[in-house]
Amino acid sequence: MSLPHALLTSLLEKPCSGFDLARRFDRSIGFFWPASHQQIYKELGKLQIAGWVTASATPGARGRKKVYQVVPAGRAELQRWVGCAEDPAPLRDALMVRLRAEAVLGPGSGVATDLQHRLARHRQQLALYRDIERRDFSDRALSRTEQLQYLVLQSGLDLEARQAEFCEKALHWLATH
Amino acid sequence: MSLPHALLTSLLEKPCSGFDLARRFDRSIGFFWPASHQQIYKELGKLQIAGWVTASATPGARGRKKVYQVVPAGRAELQRWVGCAEDPAPLRDALMVRLRAEAVLGPGSGVATDLQHRLARHRQQLALYRDIERRDFSDRALSRTEQLQYLVLQSGLDLEARQAEFCEKALHWLATH
DNA sequence: CCAGACATGTAAATTGTTACATGATTGT
DNA sequence: ACAATCATGTAACAATTTACATGTCTGG
Numbered sequence: 001m002s003l004p005h006a007l008l009t010s011l012l013e014k015p016c017s018g019f020d021l022a023r024r025f026d027r028s029i030g031f032f033w034p035a036s037h038q039q040i041y042k043e044l045g046k047l048q049i050a051g052w053v054t055a056s057a058t059p060g061a062r063g064r065k066k067v068y069q070v071v072p073a074g075r076a077e078l079q080r081w082v083g084c085a086e087d088p089a090p091l092r093d094a095l096m097v098r099l100r101a102e103a104v105l106g107p108g109s110g111v112a113t114d115l116q117h118r119l120a121r122h123r124q125q126l127a128l129y130r131d132i133e134r135r136d137f138s139d140r141a142l143s144r145t146e147q148l149q150y151l152v153l154q155s156g157l158d159l160e161a162r163q164a165e166f167c168e169k170a171l172h173w174l175a176t177h
Numbered sequence: 178m179s180l181p182h183a184l185l186t187s188l189l190e191k192p193c194s195g196f197d198l199a200r201r202f203d204r205s206i207g208f209f210w211p212a213s214h215q216q217i218y219k220e221l222g223k224l225q226i227a228g229w230v231t232a233s234a235t236p237g238a239r240g241r242k243k244v245y246q247v248v249p250a251g252r253a254e255l256q257r258w259v260g261c262a263e264d265p266a267p268l269r270d271a272l273m274v275r276l277r278a279e280a281v282l283g284p285g286s287g288v289a290t291d292l293q294h295r296l297a298r299h300r301q302q303l304a305l306y307r308d309i310e311r312r313d314f315s316d317r318a319l320s321r322t323e324q325l326q327y328l329v330l331q332s333g334l335d336l337e338a339r340q341a342e343f344c345e346k347a348l349h350w351l352a353t354h
Numbered sequence: 355c356c357a358g359a360c361a362t363g364t365a366a367a368t369t370g371t372t373a374c375a376t377g378a379t380t381g382t
Numbered sequence: 383a384c385a386a387t388c389a390t391g392t393a394a395c396a397a398t399t400t401a402c403a404t405g406t407c408t409g410g
Contacts, residue, residue, distance in 0.1 A: 083287030085294035096209035110260030117262035
């Protein structure tokens with residue numbers, strides 16, 4: 001379970017409110033560990049109780065905004081967790097189940113619908129990753145931190161490209177059989 | 178949520194008991210939609226209530242064994258579901274979170290441990306898939322059903338190979354920076 | 355007769371999703 | 383004033399994991 005550590009990582013990059021965290025998640029770590037704002041608020045409460053972050057109310061700012069910051073104990077916990085070895089989370093892919101179902105049901109069962117839908121999604125995600133690549137990781141020397149972040153992005157980039165290719169391959173197979 | 182449909186697919190391939198289903202899952206559909214026997218028993222109960230499968234007690238067999246079989250309504254439901262388009266389940270990968278954490282924590286945080294562990298796992302899974310490929314999909318003409326099943330296996334094969342490659346790439350990067 | 359595989363479940367805890375609810379601030 | 387965005391939460395539900403619990407049959 002990595003949500004708390006994903007939050008610690010993001011807060012180390014830049015202390016901010018739960019709301020900001022939720023927004024930043026959507027465009028960075030959230031690609032590899034998605035979380036809704038409801039989950040994030042709840043988890044931030046736990047992080048605070050565990051003594052890994054502190055929350056400071058900012059009366060000057062909007063509403064009842066709180067800014068969270070990682071304390072040394074939180075940094076130590078993240079350090080500890082990074083050194084752990086875990087089995088990868090089991091992958092679940094409904095598309096593969098659909099293809100297996102089509103295999104027993106016979107032709108014309110309609111998997112092509114989902115294949116096309118997913119092809120579009122993967123291309124969309126790929127385009128998004130390429131935008132980020134162009135904006136954040138091109139045309140200049142990268143720091144160590146940035147190089148590692150780029151490595152992670154490349155893994156996403158590669159995954160989406162492969163999945164799009166697989167959809168194309170499967171669609172082509174269906175069209176010719 | 179695809180578990181019921183994965184079960185229907187597997188039961189269409191061959192009617193059997195919950196126990197057998199759980200075992201077969203571990204070596205086929207379960208690669209793409211894992212499920213424990215506890216989940217399977219519970220879900221089989223629901224499938225029966227929904228009128229998609231029938232259970233027949235087999236007094237001759239071991240213990241209180243029940244054999245489940247898909248009825249036409251169940252086949253129709255599977256057919257319907259195959260035609261649906263869904264967004265892919267969001268992927269969650271703790272390794273990517275660890276790499277992002279190492280990016281902010283700085284060198285020596287110990288991600289290499291998890292990278293090596295996962296590299297071993299991916300190679301192991303790859304070897305398993307290759308065994309299946311050799312045993313079930315080589316050296317003879319494949320039926321349409323088998324060709325589709327092979328397509329699904331190839332997607333797993335490719336995924337594991339890519340993930341192993343990524344681990345190697347990341348380990349190499351870490352060793353040289 | 356006993357170990358090991360067969361066989362089926364219940365219960366609790368965790369994690370994640372969806373729906374609902376509220377209120378503050380800023381720009382027009 | 384009103385809409386949009388900022389901001390923080392609660393509650394109910396669904397799915398998964400882990401731990402527990404029980405009993406049967408087969409081979410040695």
